[in-house]
Amino acid sequence: MALDTTEAGDSLEMAASIAVIAIDGPAASGKGTVAARVAQALGFVYLDSGALYRLVALQAQRKGVSFDDEPALAELARTLDARFDAAEIWLDTGRVTDAIRTEAISSGASQVAAHVEVRQALLERQRAFLRAPGLVAEGRDMGTVVFPQAALKVFLTASAEVRAERRYKQLMDKGLSANIHTLLQEIRQRDERDSARAAAPLKPAADAVTLDTTALNIEQAVDRVLHLWQHRQ
Numbered sequence: 001m002a003l004d005t006t007e008a009g010d011s012l013e014m015a016a017s018i019a020v021i022a023i024d025g026p027a028a029s030g031k032g033t034v035a036a037r038v039a040q041a042l043g044f045v046y047l048d049s050g051a052l053y054r055l056v057a058l059q060a061q062r063k064g065v066s067f068d069d070e071p072a073l074a075e076l077a078r079t080l081d082a083r084f085d086a087a088e089i090w091l092d093t094g095r096v097t098d099a100i101r102t103e104a105i106s107s108g109a110s111q112v113a114a115h116v117e118v119r120q121a122l123l124e125r126q127r128a129f130l131r132a133p134g135l136v137a138e139g140r141d142m143g144t145v146v147f148p149q150a151a152l153k154v155f156l157t158a159s160a161e162v163r164a165e166r167r168y169k170q171l172m173d174k175g176l177s178a179n180i181h182t183l184l185q186e187i188r189q190r191d192e193r194d195s196a197r198a199a200a201p202l203k204p205a206a207d208a209v210t211l212d213t214t215a216l217n218i219e220q221a222v223d224r225v226l227h228l229w230q231h232r233q
């Protein structure tokens with residue numbers, strides 16, 4: 001028994017000493033791309049926490065579970081058989097990398113994420129990504145709830161118009177059709193839902209550095225984050 005307690009204590013201490021960079025921000029702020037590139041530059045693990053909420057929404061859609069049914073959604077979140085494998089994401093035995101990026105699942109993820117029980121069910125799963133030498137975790141509540149010990153917290157923003165334009169270009173590049181006005185409306189709706197919810201709302205941590213990328217490209221945003229990391233206190 002005594003050995004178990006020591007081991008638990010040791011692993012807690014070890015977890016606390018692993019470097020974490022938390023990058024939070026609204027939909028389509030570019031945080032996914034920025035976080036992945038920062039992780040690559042530093043040789044850190046990368047956590048796309050939004051993908052977990054998207055997987056719960058996709059599983060709910062597949063199993064016919066309503067986005068309002070908190071206990072059933074929490075059960076799906078607890079039992080999710082998900083795997084992150086380089087750039088690919090797997091659910092059960094199928095590849096769902098693209099299936100979780102549709103507008104319907106984006107909206108569904110934002111709805112399932114409003115439930116406290118779902119967030120609770122995903123908490124340990126997110127913390128399990130913590131591995132030496134470090135982790136870059138990206139989402140809405142990385143700095144406020146999941147990794148409050150993060151050595152650097154960045155809140156990435158950009159105007160809703162610029163974010164809608166970026167999303168529009170991404171879809172066009174993929175050969176998909178899109179309407180910029182609808183995209184802007186969806187982004188505003190998602191911002192409103194993610195910021196107004198009671199459970200872990202989207203907001204900068206008290207000790208976060210806000211980085212407005214409205215006038216920055218991806219490389220410039222990555223450089224700013226790396227600079228902040230090198231010059232952290």
Ligand code: DC
Binds near residue numbers: 050054109194
């Ligand atoms: O980052 P994203 O667009 O893939 O996230 C999809 C949704 O998941 C987003 O609208 C809100 C939710 N989410 C969350 O509530 N907390 C996180 N840490 C990450 C995402």
